Amino acid sequence: MTEVKVNDLGLRNYINLKPVIVPRSSGKHNGMHRDKMHIIERLMTKIMVPGHRGKKHKITSGGFPTNTQTIYLEVKKALEIIEKKTKKNPVQVFIEAIENAAILEEVASYRLGGIIARQSVVTSPQRRLDLALRYLGQGIYKTSFRSRKTLAEVIASEIISAYERDSKSFVIQEKNRIEREAEGAR
Numbered sequence: 778m779t780e781v782k783v784n785d786l787g788l789r790n791y792i793n794l795k796p797v798i799v800p801r802s803s804g805k806h807n808g809m810h811r812d813k814m815h816i817i818e819r820l821m822t823k824i825m826v827p828g829h830r831g832k833k834h835k836i837t838s839g840g841f842p843t844n845t846q847t848i849y850l851e852v853k854k855a856l857e858i859i860e861k862k863t864k865k866n867p868v869q870v871f872i873e874a875i876e877n878a879a880i881l882e883e884v885a886s887y888r889l890g891g892i893i894a895r896q897s898v899v900t901s902p903q904r905r906l907d908l909a910l911r912y913l914g915q916g917i918y919k920t921s922f923r924s925r926k927t928l929a930e931v932i933a934s935e936i937i938s939a940y941e942r943d944s945k946s947f948v949i950q951e952k953n954r955i956e957r958e959a960e961g962a963r
Contacts, residue, residue: 783872788875788902788905788906790902791902791903791906792816794868797815816872817852817868819910820913823910824851824852824914824917825845826914851932854927854929855932856868856871856933858929859936862937870940874913874940875906875909877949878909878939878952879905880900880908881905882900883958883959884896884955898959912951913948915947916951917935
């Protein structure tokens with residue numbers, strides 16, 4: 778296997794690629810120490826609980842098995858599928874998918890007198906990584922819902938489409954939407 782490299786200098790300090798046998802720390806790196814958690818483990822936790830979109834709870838927190846072993850086996854199968862389809866190191870493909878999905882600018886709202894003004898702000902590297910993983914988990918949840926594909930196939934297809942910057946990918950659609958809003962708020 779070739780060595781995995783992070784090309785994005787901003788994300789390099791926040792993506793942990795130290796080799797582990799099983800990517801499971803049992804919550805040892807909660808809170809401020811997320812950068813010490815292995816990147817595959819962070820993907821697994823985002824798949825287990827994809828979270829909500831906005832305040833209207835558009836995506837439920839249920840629906841996926843919350844058993845770590847089940848998710849681990851599905852992610853392992855997905856990485857094998859990625860390796861077969863791309864003929865490249867699957868972790869490198871995953872890292873490049875995250876780099877493609879990481880948002881550079883977003884919109885911040887603040888109160889100015891009686892109105893709420895919106896301004897474009899540069900996103901910090903930790904937030905870029907968190908948002909990319911969140912949108913990847915939500916995209917996997919959205920595509921697997923009422924789908925005949927297995928979970929491993931859905932994970933692999935979502936990662937490959939983000940790697941290829943496919944406009945049909947949920948992650949790339951969200952990135953483009955947020956960056957368009959930020960461009961309009963300049």
